[in-house]
Amino acid sequence: MEGVTLEYDLLVTIPPHSGMDVVDDSKLGKGGWATTDPATLQHTEHSDIFVIGDTTNIPISKAGSTAHFESEAVIANITSLIKEGCWSRYYDGKVFCFVETGMDSGAYVWFNYTTPPNPGPPSQMIHRLKLAYNCLYWLSAKGLL
Ligand SMILES: Cc1cc2nc3c(=O)[nH]c(=O)nc-3n(C[C@H](O)[C@H](O)[C@H](O)COP(=O)(O)OP(=O)(O)OC[C@H]3O[C@@H](n4cnc5c(N)ncnc54)[C@H](O)[C@@H]3O)c2cc1C
Incomplete structure (x- = not known):
């Protein structure tokens, strides 16, 4: 460009x-x-x-x-x-997102119109929480939970 x-x-x-x-x-x-x-x-x-x-x-x-x-x-x-x-x-x-920061680590950010994104320190626990959240989200969206 x-x-x-x-x-x-x-x-x-x-x-x-x-x-x-x-x-x-x-x-x-x-x-x-x-x-x-x-x-x-x-x-x-x-x-x-x-x-x-x-x-x-x-x-x-x-x-x-x-x-x-x-x-x-x-x-x-x-x-x-x-x-x-x-x-x-x-x-x-309001937006809340997990952010993968490596093969086995993740962080999350949340922000809105007045609060800019401020990601916390990455950890393995947040990465695993994200994997679990993915499963729970789609089970919930399909009405299985
Ligand atoms: C590579 C990639 C990775 C991403 N990763 C993430 C992530 O990790 N987390 C996250 O939160 N978001 C992520 N996003 C963003 C997320 O996918 C989008 O913000 C979200 O899908 C937007 O949803 P939507 O329903 O507004 O639009 P879309 O999902 O784009 O749906 C629009 C639909 O309208 C249809 N359409 C278009 N024109 C017409 C027409 N004329 N007539 C009928 N239908 C039409 C399209 O085919 C499409 O199915 C990612 C996006 C990309 C591209």
Whole structure:
């Protein structure tokens, strides 16, 4: 991108992020990102559309964990809007992720709109906790727990 040539043995590279054409084609956003209210996760121009996951334009990381915590806020709000006609909570930008730091060690980070990520020291215990969490998460998602 910058016209620089580098020599390498193994290249691990990440292409520039871009959104989906379908968002622009549907006039729901710009550059493939749907314009989203960071607190309510409503589309900024269509109040009956809620947006979660990678397609939002909110200033938070694109991660499965982000979509997970966003969905909790959206589900709570759709339920309370239908039942009581009011909002029950705002999304505060919460994300929690495990980070593998080696073959047998891991750490975790959590952050939100106002608190930047601050990973703790890696350990084998956190790595094992992550492996267990993976199993529990998918068993729970399949309704087996
Ligand atoms: C290599 C890699 C590693 C990652 N590791 C992690 C991790 O360790 N932890 C973590 O939390 N996150 C991780 N992520 C990020 C995570 O995968 C995404 O943030 C998450 O999947 C976003 O979910 P989503 O539902 O918003 O979008 P997606 O999972 O991308 O789902 C969008 C869906 O829409 C479909 N679609 C697109 N266009 C159309 C259309 N026109 N009509 C119909 N369907 C359409 C796509 O096919 C896709 O199935 C990783 C991502 C990558 C690429």
